[in-house]
Amino acid sequence: MAELTRRALVHDRHGPPEEVLELRSEPLPPPDAGEVLLEVEAAAINPADLGRINGSYGTLARLPAVAGLEGVGRVVAIGPGVGQLKPGNRVRVPGDRGAWCDRLVCSADDLLMVPESLPVEQAAMAFVNPPTAWRLLHDFVALQPGDWVVQNAGNSAVGQLVIQLARIKGWKSISLVRRPEAADALRAVGADVVLLDDDEAVAAVRDRTGKKPPRLALNSVGGPSAFRLTRMLAPEGCHVTFGGMARDPAPFPTRHLIFNDISLRGFWLTRWMQTASRTGIRELFTTLFPLIESGRLKVAVEAVYPLEDYRTALKRAFSPGRRGKVLFRPAARS
Structure with missing residues (x-):
């Protein structure tokens, strides 16, 4: 596999997002044994993200950290020993790895498959x-x-x-x-x-x-x-x-x-996700996905931005009077 780079919203310290977040290009290693390479389709902006960035949340990522707890992506490549996933599969982006990026490498274990029938923006907001x-x-x-x-x-x-x-x-x-x-x-x-x-x-x-x-x-x-x-x-x-x-x-x-x-x-x-069984977690989303697909459960979308416009996106996401969620569409590059 050719050498990869990725763009990500990273912070080296905790503080106000407008002060500590930076959009960086950085090298990305190919997936190792048991790992997959994902391209992020869309990622949501939530209040919990603000807490993780400013240091007030219940759990904090090791710094430097890629921000973003929620998103959906596609498998691009798999490492040796990955048997349940294949390129093209749509999956939940694991929040502990950071979703505000265009690509990431993560463990294949416990990646949750996401139905193709879900609209991409609703899929990105399905996990919090x-x-x-x-x-x-x-x-x-x-x-x-x-x-x-x-x-x-x-x-x-x-x-x-x-x-x-x-x-x-x-x-x-x-x-x-x-x-x-x-x-x-x-x-x-x-x-x-x-x-x-x-x-x-x-x-x-x-x-x-x-x-x-x-x-x-x-x-x-x-x-x-x-x-x-x-x-x-x-x-x-x-x-x-x-x-x-x-x-x-x-x-x-x-x-x-x-x-x-x-x-x-x-x-x-x-905490619920940490203590629930794998079966319990999958059963929960097996219940929720059809409700989202049918439109009976729906989160309104206020606006969608590329990663480059993160300052505008974050300001809008936490402004009073907005009528929906703000998301990133990272648009991964070759």
Whole structure:
């Protein structure tokens, strides 16, 4: 195989992405025994990527590191001893190797095959938010048809997927948002109730749910918003935190924890993936892929950029008011 180079968004230290990220061309060795060479088709930009770059995330890559936790690519070449994969196969890009690049070499072990029927941008976004939404709705409360789920940040990618999955399963969703103009987009994807995330929301939720208040609350904001969610829950309800966008501590009402027997839990998809069996992981994606293929689960796309425009892409990905995800299309070169 001829000598290869690749382009990658790399950081040698932790800090703000606009200060520490650099687009580099570097040599890439051919795949060794048990390895494959991948070309990246598309890679998503997620809040977790920001945490990995600035050093605030739960796990950090060894530096220097290629950024990006989520993407989809194709096998270009295989090393000796690789039997299950062949050139042309579409696979998940392993996040621990960095997805914001045009090529990478990685172990063939546990690479997840991705159906050709998935649109490339949806395929690139299939491995963080959809499984997070699924696990949040299935791992903490045995929801029954007609049960209510309440969440803040309803217009986030996970929030919209929670709405879609709840509709599929026959559960009802209440989504709290900071901006009134976000409501129409959430109703379009199936939200039953959309409310402003303010002090009036607690009474509004009680009015809408009557004698059947939510049994599950999903918090990705923190601060006063997390407090309000706890007050909305039914006795023996469960409050699950999986994000902290407000970067404020989450105070909880002691009265509700004691007298309503509210459970406080946390969820991190990375830990679930680390502890789940290979069979469990494959079964999860075997369930999710057909829903994505059919369009019943869909993440909106705000914009797509080449790697060269990474500064613009990152600014847009984390700007307020955006209506979807921002992705990279690396466009690997010969």
